[in-house]
């Protein structure tokens with residue numbers, strides 16, 4: 001049984017090479033050894049296109065977060081090809097991988113992970129500061145992005161002074177500020193109530209989508225399904241289906 | 251990134267203050283214990299400083315200035331004839347019992363100066379005139395510990411070994427370790443104040459001629475006479491080393507300092523570790539976002555160094571304040587802070603801070619960026 005090849009074959013159209021942002025081929029990943037050996041990704045084949053928002057869905061424990069981590073270059077694979085914008089991430093040394101993430105990846109976490117002792121502006125500026133941008137210039141750009149996500153009035157607030165939805169918008173600004181080509185989000189709405197989650201998603205699509213950028217969102221929250229262009233379904237470590245989103249909102 | 255590191259550190263007021271407070275207390279105790287140690291040991295050499303002479307010639311077996319080892323009259327003549335010796339005069343220092351007006355006895359340090367030159371005399375008199383030391387029965391009392399003699403004034407008398415002593419002056423003399431009052435008199439009279447068999451000088455004070463260094467003259471004296479000779483510093487260290495070897499001061503203070511170090515290390519290490527642990531998920535996020543491990547290590551080291559510097563500043567300030575306030579209380583507190591002590595405690599502080607951040611550093615180095623997506 002080789003579901004993943006079926007999945008690729010059943011994909012509506014094979015993207016032209018230039019349109020491909022992320023390409024995973026025969027990716028395998030396991031954890032532990034001996035008694036604790038656990039294969040988590042099994043022969044994964046998947047393409048993410050430029051300019052699209054791909055939803056990665058499936059039951060809890062099927063390997064979504066692991067797959068997202070592999071794409072983002074924060075987790076090494078056992079086997080297979082991880083190609084992100086033509087960069088063979090699976091072949092990079094640790095220090096180059098760090099550099100790769102700095103230049104290409106934006107992160108959004110379920111728990112926001114904002115640093116509590118930094119203001120919204122400082123939090124958003126962190127990726128720029130990591131990249132070596134001068135402090136004041138980084139703050140300037142951070143303010144611009146905070147304004148984009150509708151927090152122009154909350155620049156100097158600390159995370160604890162913001163609502164959950166506002167915190168996630170700060171996190172979105174932080175994920176986008178360094179203008180990454182791939183944005184990865186793990187359950188971005190899981191910590192939000194559904195109305196807030198939908199608002200955040202709407203805003204996110206608006207500011208994050210761009211022709212050169214690919215976005216992958218891991219979720220099992222079906223209320224945000226309408227915000228995806230395509231949906232990849234996972235089950236037990238395999239991609240079982242990839243299809244255009246029939247309910248996609250325009 | 252250093253700004254981010256500092257904001258992470260100082261933003262958490264409670265932990266930050268605990269860290270800085272912990273370091274301050276450790277540094278304070280370090281300085282305090284160390285200064286008391288230096289103060290006590292330094293006091294043992296005060297008699298040497300109070301006399302003040304370029305060269306001390308002493309018995310070969312003398313271990314400490316407070317010990318009595320007599321020299322022969324001929325030794326004085328031999329020293330005078332050594333090449334490079336400009337002058338040499340006898341000196342007598344001896345613990346004797348003074349009988350006070352009310353009949354009590356009090357031990358004093360009796361100093362007998364060469365009557366002709368008064369070499370070794372106190373540098374400053376608070377009352378009376380040094381020349382009066384050559385009048386009959388004259389003694390000059392050192393101010394330190396003077397209360398033990400009932401705070402005598404010029405003109406008062408007491409008895410030493412059934413002989414009369416008359417106060418003709420009060421000298422400014424520092425407190426020393428044995429805490430006995432000083433009584434200055436002339437060599438000739440001093441030997442009258444002690445039992446027969448002790449009528450000996452026990453020191454010869456000397457000076458080098460122009461064109462000779464102290465070291466040369468000391469070497470000449472040693473060679474020509476077989477006696478021991480030291481410059482003032484050598485004499486001070488002879489005495490201080492004796493007290494360090496033969497009293498419990500180094501051990502007792504050493505134990506205190508070691509305990510301070512251990513407890514400080516435990517408290518600071520604990521707090522720092524808790525701080526780093528709590529920040530681990532943010533460090534994970536920074537790693538995911540492309541911060542290198544060594545950047546994060548740099549942030550942690552910076553945090554610990556900043557805590558160390560600020561804590562050191564406060565601790566040293568507190569220690570100095572204590573020394574200053576203690577000095578106000580008529581100098582009973584033995585407190586001396588040489589710069590070496592500041593340097594040593596600075597190094598110790600930095601050591602504590604860096605050691606206590608090692609655990610956190612090791613965790614950050616091992617931290618997998620993939621933890622950012624785990625609950």
Ligand SMILES: Nc1ncnc2c1ncn2[C@@H]1O[C@H](COP(=O)(O)OP(=O)(O)O)[C@@H](O)[C@H]1O
Nearest residue numbers: 031032038040059060061062063064065066067
């Ligand atoms: N670091 C790890 N060590 C061991 N097992 C892990 C590790 N990370 C994930 N797993 C296991 O891999 C499986 C898939 O995890 P995950 O990718 O988080 O699933 P999902 O995000 O779809 O819920 C789970 O069974 C999980 O327990």
Ligand SMILES: [Mg+2]
Nearest residue numbers: 064065066186
């Ligand atoms: Mg998950």
